Amino acid sequence: MKKPGFHTLAVHAGQHPDPLTGSLATPIYQTSTFVFKNAEQGAARFAGEEEGYIYSRIGNPTVTALEEKIAALEGGEAGLAFGSGMAAISALLFYLAQSGDHIVTSPVLYGSTHGLLHDVFPRYGVKAEPVDLNDEQALRNVIKENTKVIYVETPANPTMDLVDLAKVIKVAKEHNIPVVVDNTFMSPYLQRPLELGADFIIHSATKYISGHGDVLGGLIVGSKEHITGVRRTTLKDIGGNIDPFAAWLLLRGLKTLPVRVQRHSENAMEVARFLKSHPAVLEVYYPGLPDFPQYDLAKEQMDGFGGVLAFEVKGGVDAGRKVINSVKLCHVAVSLGDVDSLIEHPASMTHAGIPLEDRLSMNITDGLIRLSVGLEDPEDIIDDLKQALEQI
Numbered sequence: 001m002k003k004p005g006f007h008t009l010a011v012h013a014g015q016h017p018d019p020l021t022g023s024l025a026t027p028i029y030q031t032s033t034f035v036f037k038n039a040e041q042g043a044a045r046f047a048g049e050e051e052g053y054i055y056s057r058i059g060n061p062t063v064t065a066l067e068e069k070i071a072a073l074e075g076g077e078a079g080l081a082f083g084s085g086m087a088a089i090s091a092l093l094f095y096l097a098q099s100g101d102h103i104v105t106s107p108v109l110y111g112s113t114h115g116l117l118h119d120v121f122p123r124y125g126v127k128a129e130p131v132d133l134n135d136e137q138a139l140r141n142v143i144k145e146n147t148k149v150i151y152v153e154t155p156a157n158p159t160m161d162l163v164d165l166a167k168v169i170k171v172a173k174e175h176n177i178p179v180v181v182d183n184t185f186m187s188p189y190l191q192r193p194l195e196l197g198a199d200f201i202i203h204s205a206t207k208y209i210s211g212h213g214d215v216l217g218g219l220i221v222g223s224k225e226h227i228t229g230v231r232r233t234t235l236k237d238i239g240g241n242i243d244p245f246a247a248w249l250l251l252r253g254l255k256t257l258p259v260r261v262q263r264h265s266e267n268a269m270e271v272a273r274f275l276k277s278h279p280a281v282l283e284v285y286y287p288g289l290p291d292f293p294q295y296d297l298a299k300e301q302m303d304g305f306g307g308v309l310a311f312e313v314k315g316g317v318d319a320g321r322k323v324i325n326s327v328k329l330c331h332v333a334v335s336l337g338d339v340d341s342l343i344e345h346p347a348s349m350t351h352a353g354i355p356l357e358d359r360l361s362m363n364i365t366d367g368l369i370r371l372s373v374g375l376e377d378p379e380d381i382i383d384d385l386k387q388a389l390e391q392i
């Protein structure tokens with residue numbers, strides 16, 4: 001049989017009518033533990049000799065449905081769910097790296113990922129080094145004997161800078177170094193790095209996977225061998241598991257992922273064009289604009305341009321603050337990928353923890369504004385921004 005299309009997988013993968021009751025929606029298995037028939041079965045499950053559940057920190061049937069669905073959508077062998085994106089990122093990196101190791105990263109990272117790599121990991125003897133991954137020579141120069149991971153965020157939060165995945169993966173393969181891609185901004189509907197040869201995908205499922213701003217979650221997709229490895233070590237022993245109800249909300253969100261993301265992208269394109277033409281706007285960063293410096297790479301690597309953009313208004317921080325304080329429809333809030341449009345100021349909010357010098361080297365200027373374009377009518381979002389820009 002031909003492989004089902006993306007929309008079909010989003011609806012069906014991982015989910016089957018409940019064999020006991022016929023319930024179409026996957027039941028929420030709200031249980032902490034699972035009863036063994038006898039001591040021998042318990043021992044066999046702990047030894048990994050028998051398939052089956054043990055304790056919900058390590059696995060739960062509602063969570064399994066989510067893990068199977070995300071693996072199918074990303075085109076990977078297996079998935080693993082966590083209570084937040086940061087729980088997923090930390091569990092994977094603690095699994096891949098140990099004291100004395102070195103991690104190479106893309107230059108711009110989400111604030112807490114930056115904090116994990118540059119504040120937490122050094123305490124355990126792991127060093128992270130940012131480099132312009134699009135500069136092949138610079139990447140080759142920075143790789144060392146002890147480099148255990150190349151960690152990529154593309155598009156980067158919040159500057160929308162892209163990394164050429166195929167090029168990075170080629171170099172990584174020559175050195176046998178796993179590539180981890182944070183695919184939060186695109187979702188598997190618009191970008192599938194595993195198809196290009198990446199080894200792991202991580203998601204803040206809080207964003208487009210949920211889509212409704214009502215749950216936190218994190219996901220990893222990779223090979224069966226390594227996903228089992230993470231489950232049995234840094235998921236089990238650190239304990240960043242997701243709860244069954246949160247997993248159920250993410251399952252529900254995933255069913256409509258492609259239609260939502262398609263519309264987010266269309267709305268963002270209209271908003272980006274409007275901002276680009278506005279005299280008070282200095283710069284718009286959106287990969288779908290033909291004058292975006294990496295427009296050609298965006299078209300090649302992604303199946304669309306997504307719902308997030310960043311922009312800078314004339315007049316710097318004060319003017320930017322005025323715009324944020326003047327919006328009426330968009331909410332002033334961090335997070336992204338929700339049905340509601342969300343506007344925020346990275347320098348004082350999501351990326352405030354990054355030292356000033358590092359932040360400026362990432363081009364996260366004091367005046368930069370990030371907008372996650374929601375699913376409202378695009379004319380209404382544009383009218384809101386128009387009246388806010390008039391206040392400058």
Ligand SMILES: Cc1ncc(COP(=O)(O)O)c(C=O)c1O
Binds near residue numbers: 085087206216218335
């Ligand atoms: C690109 C990216 N990665 C990871 C995270 C962390 O995810 P969470 O907030 O679900 O822990 C975020 C959160 O904003 C993000 O934007």
